[in-house]
Amino acid sequence: MRMKKLAVVFSGAALLASQAALADITVGVSLSSTGPAASLGIPEKNVFAILPTKIAGENVKYIVLDDATDPSAASKNARKLVSEDKVDVLVGSASTPASVAIAEVAFESKTPQIAISPVNVPADKNAWVFRTPQNNALMAGALVDNMKARGVKSVGFIGFSDVYGEDWLNVVTPLLAQAGIKLAAVERYARNDTSVSGQVLKLVSARPDAVLVAASGSPAALPQTALVERGYKGQIYQTHAAVNQTFLNVAGKAAEGVIMPVGPVVAAKQIPDSHPSKKLGMEFVQKYEEKYGAGSFVSFAGHAFDAYRLIEAAVPVALKKAKPGTPEFRKALRDALESNKEVVATHGVYSMSPTDHFGLDQRGRVLIQVVGGAYTLLTK
Incomplete structure (x- = not known):
C-alpha cells in the first residue's frame, strides 16, 4: 500500500x-x-x-x-x-x-x-x-524625397546581387520615376567581393547626380570608398542596413556626408521628446x-x-x-x-x-x- x-x-x-x-x-x-x-x-x-x-x-x-x-x-x-x-x-x-x-x-x-x-x-x-x-519601400521613400528636395535629376544604383539588393532596386525604381528622377546606371556585387572598381567605373562614367548603395554592414563600405577614391563628387546614399560603427570604421573619411534612412533609436537623443520611441529607445541604448x-x-x-x-x-x-x-x-x-x-x-x-x-x-x-x-x- x-x-x-x-x-x-x-x-x-x-x-x-x-x-x-x-x-x-x-x-x-x-x-x-x-x-x-x-x-x-x-x-x-x-x-x-x-x-x-x-x-x-x-x-x-x-x-x-x-x-x-x-x-x-x-x-x-x-x-x-x-x-x-x-x-x-x-x-x-x-x-x-x-x-x-x-x-x-x-x-x-x-x-x-x-x-x-x-x-x-x-x-x-x-x-x-x-x-x-x-520595409525597404518606407525607407526608399524617405531617400527619394530627399533627392527631390536637393534637385537630384539622375541616380546610379549599386547593390548586393541577392534578394536584398534586388528588393531595393525593385522598390526604388518606380519611386524615382514618380519623382521624375532618371535611373542612370545599375550595378551589382556579391557580399564577399573584395573589389567593385569595375562597377564603380561604370557608375562614375554615367555621371549621375547621386548614387544609392543597397548593401549592409561592412561590405556596404566597399562602394562608398571606391566612389570617393574615383573622385565622385555627387551625393551618396546608403540604406538602413549599413548603419553601424563597422561601416564607419571601414569607410573612414569616405563616409563623410553620406545620407541614410534609419529607425529613430539611432538618433534617440536628437529626435523630439514627443516621439513615442524616444524614452524607450534611450533606456534601451x-x-x-x-x-x-x-x-x-x-x-x-x-x-x-x-x-x-x-x-x-x-x-x-x-x-x-x-x-x-x-x-x-x-x-x-x-x-x-x-x-x-x-x-x-x-x-x-x-x-x-x-x-x-x-x-x-x-x-x-x-x-x-x-x-x-x-x-x-x-x-x-
Whole structure:
C-alpha cells in the first residue's frame, strides 16, 4: 500500500513537472554571428543576453545559434529549433537570404517567425513571417524625397546581387520615376567581393547626380570608398542596413556626408521628446551600453529588441488560447502577432495586420548624415 501511495505521489510530481515544462516559452534564434553579416548579427545576439526571462508570468528560454550568414546553415538551424527544441517562435536572421531560408521552415512547421531583416516572401509563406526592420519601400521613400528636395535629376544604383539588393532596386525604381528622377546606371556585387572598381567605373562614367548603395554592414563600405577614391563628387546614399560603427570604421573619411534612412533609436537623443520611441529607445541604448560598453550600440540591436517587444505583446493574448510548446499555441501566437496594435518599440510603433507584417509607419524612420565621423539627425 505504501508503495502504491509513493507511486501516486511520484506520478503526480512528474505530471506537475511536465506541466511546468510545458508552460515555458521557447524562442529559437538564428543569427549571423560570423560571416559577412557579422557586424549585424553580433549586436543582435548580444541583446538576447539582456532580455527578461519571463513574459506574462511564464518562463522564457532563448536558444541562440550562429548561421554564419549562410542560408543553408540558417535553414539547418531553423529545422533543429522546430524539430528538436520545439520552439514557439523563430527569430532571425541578420541577413535577408538567411531570413528567407528560415521563412521556408517557419511555413512548413507552422511556427511564427520574426525576421530582423526586411525580407519579402510569397503571400502563403508571409502568413507566418513578421519583421522588425522597416520595409525597404518606407525607407526608399524617405531617400527619394530627399533627392527631390536637393534637385537630384539622375541616380546610379549599386547593390548586393541577392534578394536584398534586388528588393531595393525593385522598390526604388518606380519611386524615382514618380519623382521624375532618371535611373542612370545599375550595378551589382556579391557580399564577399573584395573589389567593385569595375562597377564603380561604370557608375562614375554615367555621371549621375547621386548614387544609392543597397548593401549592409561592412561590405556596404566597399562602394562608398571606391566612389570617393574615383573622385565622385555627387551625393551618396546608403540604406538602413549599413548603419553601424563597422561601416564607419571601414569607410573612414569616405563616409563623410553620406545620407541614410534609419529607425529613430539611432538618433534617440536628437529626435523630439514627443516621439513615442524616444524614452524607450534611450533606456534601451543605456542598458545595452552598460553591458557592452559606451558607443557599442547599433541599430541592429534595436531590431532584435523590438522582436522581443512584439513577442511580449502577443504572448498574453496567445496564452488565453493554448499552452506553450503546442501547435495550438504557435498558431495563437501567430494570430496575436498579426493583431498587435500600437506596440511602442525602439524603431517606431508597430501595428500589424493581415496585409502588413512590417507594421511600421513614418514614425519608424528618420534621415541621418555622417558629419565628423558620427551620425547626425538630418532636419532638412
